[in-house]
Amino acid sequence: MLSWWLPENVSTYGADIDWLFHLVYYITAITFVLVAVAMIWFLIAYRAKPGRRATYTHGNTMLEIAWTVAPTVILVVLTFLSLGAWARIKAEVPESDTHIRITGKQFQWKVRYPGPDGRFDTEDDKEFLDEVHLPVGKPVVFHLGAEDVIHSLFVPSFRFKQDAVPGREILEWVNVTKPGKYEMPCAELCGFGHSGMRGWVYADTQEEYEQWLAANVNVAADGGSPAASESPGPPTTETSPAQGNPERSGQ
Amino acid sequence: MSATVVAHGSKAPAHAEHHELGFVRTYLFSTDHKMIARQFLFLGLFMMIIGGLLALVVRWQLAWPETPIPGLAWLLTETTPPGILQPPEYNMAFTMHATIMIFFVIMPILAGAFGNFLIPLMIGARDMAFPFLNMLSFWVAAVSGVLMLAGFFVDGGHAAAGWTSYAPLSAVADYTGVNWGQNLWCISLFVLGVSSMMGAINYITTVINMRAPGMTLFRMPLVIWSLFITAILLLLALPVLTSAAAMLLFDRTLGTHWFLPSGGGEPLLWQHLFWFFGHPEVYILILPAMGIASEILPVFARKPVFGYHAMAFSMIGIAFLSWIVYGHHMFVSGMNPALGMAFTVSTMIIAVPSAIKTFNWLGTLWGGQIRFTVPMLNGLAFVSMFVIGGLSGIFMAATPVDIFIQDTYFIVAHIHYVVFGGSIFGAFAAIYYWFPKMFGRMMNTALGHLHFWPTFIFFNLTFFPMHILGIGGHMRRIYNPLQYDFLQGLQHWNVLITVSALLLGVAQIPFVINFFWSLFAGQRAPENPWQATTLEWTAPSPPPHLNWGAHLPTVYRGPYEYSSPEVPEDYLPQTRALARTAAGRRH
Numbered sequence: 001m002l003s004w005w006l007p008e009n010v011s012t013y014g015a016d017i018d019w020l021f022h023l024v025y026y027i028t029a030i031t032f033v034l035v036a037v038a039m040i041w042f043l044i045a046y047r048a049k050p051g052r053r054a055t056y057t058h059g060n061t062m063l064e065i066a067w068t069v070a071p072t073v074i075l076v077v078l079t080f081l082s083l084g085a086w087a088r089i090k091a092e093v094p095e096s097d098t099h100i101r102i103t104g105k106q107f108q109w110k111v112r113y114p115g116p117d118g119r120f121d122t123e124d125d126k127e128f129l130d131e132v133h134l135p136v137g138k139p140v141v142f143h144l145g146a147e148d149v150i151h152s153l154f155v156p157s158f159r160f161k162q163d164a165v166p167g168r169e170i171l172e173w174v175n176v177t178k179p180g181k182y183e184m185p186c187a188e189l190c191g192f193g194h195s196g197m198r199g200w201v202y203a204d205t206q207e208e209y210e211q212w213l214a215a216n217v218n219v220a221a222d223g224g225s226p227a228a229s230e231s232p233g234p235p236t237t238e239t240s241p242a243q244g245n246p247e248r249s250g251q
Numbered sequence: 252m253s254a255t256v257v258a259h260g261s262k263a264p265a266h267a268e269h270h271e272l273g274f275v276r277t278y279l280f281s282t283d284h285k286m287i288a289r290q291f292l293f294l295g296l297f298m299m300i301i302g303g304l305l306a307l308v309v310r311w312q313l314a315w316p317e318t319p320i321p322g323l324a325w326l327l328t329e330t331t332p333p334g335i336l337q338p339p340e341y342n343m344a345f346t347m348h349a350t351i352m353i354f355f356v357i358m359p360i361l362a363g364a365f366g367n368f369l370i371p372l373m374i375g376a377r378d379m380a381f382p383f384l385n386m387l388s389f390w391v392a393a394v395s396g397v398l399m400l401a402g403f404f405v406d407g408g409h410a411a412a413g414w415t416s417y418a419p420l421s422a423v424a425d426y427t428g429v430n431w432g433q434n435l436w437c438i439s440l441f442v443l444g445v446s447s448m449m450g451a452i453n454y455i456t457t458v459i460n461m462r463a464p465g466m467t468l469f470r471m472p473l474v475i476w477s478l479f480i481t482a483i484l485l486l487l488a489l490p491v492l493t494s495a496a497a498m499l500l501f502d503r504t505l506g507t508h509w510f511l512p513s514g515g516g517e518p519l520l521w522q523h524l525f526w527f528f529g530h531p532e533v534y535i536l537i538l539p540a541m542g543i544a545s546e547i548l549p550v551f552a553r554k555p556v557f558g559y560h561a562m563a564f565s566m567i568g569i570a571f572l573s574w575i576v577y578g579h580h581m582f583v584s585g586m587n588p589a590l591g592m593a594f595t596v597s598t599m600i601i602a603v604p605s606a607i608k609t610f611n612w613l614g615t616l617w618g619g620q621i622r623f624t625v626p627m628l629n630g631l632a633f634v635s636m637f638v639i640g641g642l643s644g645i646f647m648a649a650t651p652v653d654i655f656i657q658d659t660y661f662i663v664a665h666i667h668y669v670v671f672g673g674s675i676f677g678a679f680a681a682i683y684y685w686f687p688k689m690f691g692r693m694m695n696t697a698l699g700h701l702h703f704w705p706t707f708i709f710f711n712l713t714f715f716p717m718h719i720l721g722i723g724g725h726m727r728r729i730y731n732p733l734q735y736d737f738l739q740g741l742q743h744w745n746v747l748i749t750v751s752a753l754l755l756g757v758a759q760i761p762f763v764i765n766f767f768w769s770l771f772a773g774q775r776a777p778e779n780p781w782q783a784t785t786l787e788w789t790a791p792s793p794p795p796h797l798n799w800g801a802h803l804p805t806v807y808r809g810p811y812e813y814s815s816p817e818v819p820e821d822y823l824p825q826t827r828a829l830a831r832t833a834a835g836r837r838h
Contacts, residue, residue: 006655007724007737017651024649028642035609035638042616043631046552047623053821054814055618059558059611067610068603075599078649082599083592085651090588106426149420150518152583152658156724156737159655165519165585166419167512183737187658187726189413191426192338195730 007156010178010203014159016085023081027074093171094139100132101143104151104164104186107193113217126217130199132184133216135209136176144170152188155201163188176203280390282382283796284367287389289689291363292682294389294396295356296766301400302351305344307756312336314749316731338730339428342411345728347403349414350436353536354443355396357670360678361539362447362485363392366454366478368689372787373472375463375804377797380456384449391446398439402432410436413728415529418510418521422502437500444493447485454482463786465806469563470825472785472810473556476563477542480570481535487574488531495524522581530577534569536670537637540677541566541608544633547680548612550783551627552619553821555811558611565604572601582653591650598648605641609634620814620821624781625699629680632707636672640665643718658728661721667714679703679762686766687780691793692773698765705758712751716744784824785810 009018046054101112101120111132115124120143134140144153146164154161155174162172185198204212272281281287311320319334320327327334336344367385371378379385402409409432412421416436424430458479462471471479499521501507508514510521549556556562578586578594612634621627643665647653656662679702686694723741725732732738732745779788786806790798804826812823823829 006722013651017655020649021646021652021655024646024652028645032638032642035613036635038613039616039631039635042613042619043621046616046619046621048553048620052620054553054620056555056814056816057557057618058555058811059561059614063610063614064558064561064607068607071606072603075602075645078645079596079599082595082649082651086588086592086595089651089654090591149426150417154658154724154726156655161583161654161657163584167516167518168585170585183735185726185729185735189342189417189728190420192342192411192428194342194728195338196734198735 009157009159010176010180010182011158011160012175012177013085013089014157016088017159020081020085024078027078093141093173094175096139096141096173098134098138098140099143100134100140101145102132102153102164103144104146104148104153104190106148106191107186107197109151109153109184109186109197109199110147111199113213116218126219128216130184132199132201133209133212134174134176134201134203135206136179136203137206139173139175141171141173144172149190150188151186151190151197153184154187155182155184157182158201161187176201179203179205179208280386282378282386284371284379284382284385285689285794285798287385288364288366288368290389291359291367291392292689294393295358295360295364295678298351298355298359298396302348302356303756303759305348305351307752308336309341309345309348310749310752312341312730313732314746316733339408339411341730342413342427342728343409343429343432346410346413346416350399350410353414353532353670354440355399357536357674357678358447359392361543361674361681362478362481362535363389363450365474365539365543365678365681365685366450366482368685369474369787370454370457370478371461372688372790372794372798373475373785374458374461374466375786375799375806376457376461377799377803379453380461381453385453388446388449388453391442391449395439395443395446398435398442402435402439405431405435408432415525416499416521417525418499418502418518419512422499422510422521424503434500434503437496437503440496441493441500444489444496447489451482451485451489454478455486458482463803463806466786466825467806469560470806470809472542473545473559473562473566474539474542477538477545477566480566481538484531484535484538484570484573488528488535491524492528492532495521495528498524519581519584519586522584523577526577526580527574529580531570531573533669534573536674537677538566538569540633540674540680541637543677543681543684544612544630545608545615546785547626547630547684548615548634549811549813550684550781551622551624551630552616553622553813554615554619555809555813556611557614557617558607559809559811561607562611565607568604569601572597572604576601579648579653582650583657595648595650599645602641602645602648605637609638609641624683625694625696625703626680626684626781628700628703628707629676629683632703633673633676633680636668636676636710639715640668640672643668655724656721658726659721660717660725660727663727664714664717664721667717671710671714679706682766684781685787686769687776688787688790688792688794690770690773691776692769693776693780694769694773695765698761698768702758702761702765706755706762709751709755709758713748713755716748720744720748782820782822784812784822786825789824789826 006018009015099114103110109130111128113126114120115126117124144162144164146166150163150165152161152163158174160174162170180203182201183198184201186194308320317335319332320336324334327336407428407430411427411429420426421433498509502509502511508516510516510518545556545562575597576594578590579598582591646656683694683699720741725738725741732742776792778792786804789804806825807828808825810825814821815823817829
């Protein structure tokens with residue numbers, strides 16, 4: 001089977017990205033066709049013929065102005081559309097009660113849940129390898145980091161990509177619209193095992209997710225009531241996750 | 252500087268023709284800009300063979316992963332069966348493919364060879380301002396090339412962290428298993444930076460100080476404008492790369508922590524430094540090719556270039572803007588998203604001058620008498636492929652779209668449309684066009700067509716489907732696409748691309764034959780085989796030492812007076828004095 005277009009999109013902002021992609025696609029395709037047609041037409045119509053002399057002209061100021069202004073207008077519109085979508089995706093991380101820390105390490109993704117107390121780096125944290133579970137239909141916040149080199153968390157179906165940089169904690173979010181199992185490769189060269197470094201995201205319905213949490217994460221050491229801990233509020237880490245991307249943290 | 256005065260003097264020194272130099276001073280340690288140009292050209296073409304073979308090795312692995320590569324069983328002996336490329340070697344192959352092609356093929360050919368050859372000849376100078384520095388520039392580049400090639404033979408293999416060498420991957424030997432390979436990569440680029448600085452200083456000084464009488468700035472051919480601007484970019488950008496390479500080397504060998512968070516360093520600092528160099532570098536690679544196209548299109552359309560001033564000013568605009576767009580390489584790097592917005596704006600703006608240039612090239616073709624010679628075909632290929640490479644850049648400038656296509660094959664497609672479709676077709680056009688002047692012989696036209704058409708077709712069949720791979724999410728720099736479920740349906744494209752790439756490689760054979768055959772047995776070139784107007788065509792082919800005889804040419808008009816109504820022929824050379832000298836006022 002030949003595939004030749006975007007993978008299925010299952011995130012809220014993925015629709016924004018795909019819309020913009022198609023807009024750019026149509027603008028560039030039309031521009032290319034117009035330029036190519038003009039070029040081929042000129043090449044045929046103005047091929048050298050005996051007895052004919054080329055038109056002697058050094059240019060045309062009106063034309064120069066026209067073909068400076070026209071692309072400028074198109075690009076300014078594209079700029080504003082891009083900046084709007086970019087701000088919706090990147091500028092603010094929405095409130096969420098699902099926080100997951102994902103740390104790249106040659107050559108796997110370490111996936112950490114804060115456990116019943118809702119805090120990272122406490123004893124009840126639970127860590128998984130290359131496996132993320134998250135609920136659909138609400139924003140989920142990833143705390144991205146790396147232990148050794150730069151990795152990049154890429155989930156094609158979520159239109160999600162963000163480098164994970166050692167020495168930083170980067171907060172990113174996604175709101176998945178459709179349950180399923182999605183591939184999660186590393187997109188930044190990270191060494192000889194870069195290829196094949198990938199995990200899976202299991203996007204569960206709210207119910208399934210609760211069940212998975214209860215069975216795998218919120219199992220307190222003393223076997224206490226797992227379902228009771230609805231862990232309100234975002235977990236706290238050593239740095240404040242208040243801003244979208246803290247310039248530096250840790251080191 | 253006495254050398255300058257002698258070379259610049261309007262009278263040739265008396266000993267010009269008698270000064271017999273030995274073999275070593277003529278062919279090896281020559282200070283003649285034309286010999287240095289030829290040396291850079293041979294360096295670039297030799298390295299292109301290595302860089303091209305590395306690309307084919309990478310392509311084989313991507314189409315038929317982990318199968319033996321025909322003919323490499325003697326080299327890759329560690330696998331059973333022998334000949335299978337393993338991940339560390341694969342990473343090394345794509346890293347060195349890009350490093351060699353960018354630093355040792357395109358830069359030496361476009362800036363090194365044609366910068367050296369054309370600047371003195373087209374502005375009417377006898378040589379560069381600093382001929383000795385010029386010689387040093389080549390030999391330092393050659394040393395750098397030897398250092399770079401030496402990396403293939405050291406323990407642990409050559410650099411394998413990508414041509415971008417992102418830290419910390421590149422900064423700690425344990426992360427890649429590469430030790431001296433990466434060190435030599437840093438040292439070689441440091442040395443090459445010194446060579447480029449020497450070249451750049453020379454180009455800038457020569458263009459400013461040594462133009463022939465009457466050669467005002469706005470009578471300079473556009474290729475000289477492009478090389479002048481390229482030299483300014485080189486002068487300002489290369490020190491950033493050399494500093495960064497030194498810092499990386501210190502991190503690796505002296506225990507500094509510029510880029511290592513474990514000691515308070517910052518991985519993103521490398522990216523800021525690298526791309527602050529890297530984006531002007533893209534224009535260093537493409538501006539000379541733009542200049543070459545602007546030179547060749549008018550000659551073979553027999554028309555003045557359309558919008559000379561718009562062409563020159565758009566290149567100046569690109570040069571300024573190229574310093575403030577580099578962050579578009581870092582949209583998903585962890586850089587502050589607000590900064591990303593600023594780079595979106597500047598990146599969108601830099602598309603405008605490129606659009607202006609494209610429309611002016613089309614305007615040059617309009618109403619022409621187009622001759623489809625081999626240099627013209629390559630020049631036209633440059634224009635059309637640059638259009639695709641420019642348009643695909645808009646996808647990345649649209650930041651939200653970039654989130655998805657960053658680090659995919661869409662980027663690989665884009666860069667190859669710009670640097671192969673753009674720079675390499677520009678280089679081929681320049682070689683076919685100036686070969687008669689450089690070597691005094693014509694290249695073979697039939698072989699030229701046999702080279703151009705398959706190259707053009709297989710170039711597109713190789714690189715266009717990479718857009719489709721990228722849209723499908725195919726990551727760049729992965730060893731085996733079949734390791735991923737979502738890439739299974741795309742594998743057919745990888746096979747098509749590799750078959751096309753192999754044929755693209757085969758298509759270069761006629762070029763090699765043509766080049767060497769013409770060098771020794773080509774038809775003798777007349778002084779002005781293309782009936783062109785610029786100064787280099789008033790010198791003998793090939794030009795002697797100091798280029799012109801007793802008198803330097805005097806310039807009366809702009810460089811593109813084709814089909815002028817003032818003369819019956821369809822070209823009016825820059826040097827020809829007409830009775831009504833008022834015509835000289837044009838441009």
